[in-house]
Amino acid sequence: MADEWVNYYEILQIAQAADVPAIRAAVSKERRTWIKRQASADPARRAEAELRVQQIDRAEQALLDAASRSAFDERLARQRSQPQAESTAGEGDWLERARAYMAMGNPGAAHRAAREATNLRGSDHEAWALRAQASFLTAQFPDAEFEFAESIRLEPENYDYHHDLGEVYSEQTKWAQAMREFDIALRLSPNNPVTRTAVAQIHLATEDAPKALVVMESVVSGNPDNEYFKYYLAAALEGVARQSLTLLRDGAIVATSEAQVQRLEQHADRIAALRLSDPDAAEAVRDLRRMAGASREMRWEHSNVGGWITGLVILMCIGCGGLNSDGGTGTAMALLCALPLMAGLVYLYVHLHRKPAWQHADAIFRSTNLIVRKGI
Incomplete structure (x- = not known):
């Protein structure tokens, strides 16, 4: 298409009134989505993904700077006020128009054009797939299910179609169906890192972080510079650290052992080392x-034992005075002899009552027989 105007709000799938945190979140989400697609074996899909990543980068620069955003909004208003040309598309170019709309970051228009293409050529698997991609990007997941199913019916051995249908199922938390499609995709493209990462995402979503970590360790070892894969390795590391903690009945998740605290520290260091x-x-x-820091923080826990120790110290002082009625010097000597025992009692009290927070949490857990989250 001649008009190369790109609406950055549509690229990021956000409203024009979105605030800065929403823009940052959308940039992160869309960037991860399209960086993933850069690993596609299909040159056309790979080129589309590379273009979209560039557009996301430009959208980030334009919308996070107040002056640039104001200028872009003015241009957007002028663009919207211009009369739209009548469509003259014929049977042969609806699919190309759909691709152009997708490149412009307008999946709604892309879907309408792709629908025209499938109406004219219902056996064109590429038209169905493009229509499905547009539905996916606009969160029309039931439509995307049907459209990808049609593209697969027409081209059953296409890796991308099975992977994308798996993504559609994942967005709807249909984990079993998603796994089925990802298994087929991996049969067609063995060890594909994109699909393996999608499988790891399911493990994370179903609270099986250890499996996700095994997958992502392998994926990142083969692709050490890929930001997308490293992101999900970080997510798996965080998931394993959190899932190893103890779940209390009140819903709190806390460390109750030194090993759990060390895992928090080690996995935090590993995530930081990824330099994401x-x-x-x-x-x-x-x-x-x-x-980890809160779990190591030293805390006091007082009890009646303190009163008993204080009373015992007082009795020892009184006893020392009674046994040495001959004068102050004898009493002082007796007290001096009793000091080690007094110091030992004070040390015992401190030892029993001043502990790291994780030890206090462990004592609470053991005394109240609360629920334990599975250790890893």
């Missing part, structure tokens, strides 16, 4: 380190 630019990763590092 995504703010979610930095937040995960801060959270894990904060939890």
Whole structure:
């Protein structure tokens, strides 16, 4: 198409009134989505993904700077006020128009054009797939299910179609169906890192972080510079650290052992070592380190034992005075002899009552027989 105008709000799938945190979140989400697609074996899909990543980068620069955003909004208003040309598309170019709309970041228009293409050529698997991609990007997941199913019916051995249908099922938390499609995709493209990462995402969503970590360790070892894969390795590391903690009946998740605290620290260090630019990763590092620090914080826990020890010390002082009625010097000597025992009693009290927070949490757990989250 001649008009190369790109609506950055549509690229990020956000409203024009979105605030800065919403823009940052959308940039992170869309960037992960399209970086993943850059690993496609299909040159056309790979080129589309590379273009979209560039557009997301430009959208980030334009919308996070107040002056640039104001200028873009003015241009957007002018663009919307211009009369739209009548469509003259014929049978042969609806699919190309759909691709152009997708490149412009307008999946709604892409879907309408692709629908025209499938109406004219119902046996064109590419038209059905493009229509499905547009439905997916606009969160019309039931439509995307049907449209990808049609593209698969027409082209059953296409890796991308099975993977994308798996993504559609994942968005709807239909984990079994998603796994089925990902298994087929991996049969067609063995060890494909994108699909293996999608499988790891299901493990994370179903609270099986150890399996996700095994998958992502392998994926990242073969693709050490890929930001997308490293992001989900970080997510798996965080998931394993959190799932190893103890779940109390009141819903609190706490460390109750030194091993759990060490895991929080070690996994925070590993995530930091990945040097990810995504703010979610930095937040995960801060959270894990904060939890570890809070778990190591020394706390007092008082009990009636303190009163008994105080009373015993007083009795010892009185006894020392009574046994040495010959004068102050004898009393002082007796007290001096009793000091080691007094010091030992004070040490015992401190030892029993001043502990790291994780030990206090462990004592609470053991005394109240609360629920334990499975250790890892």
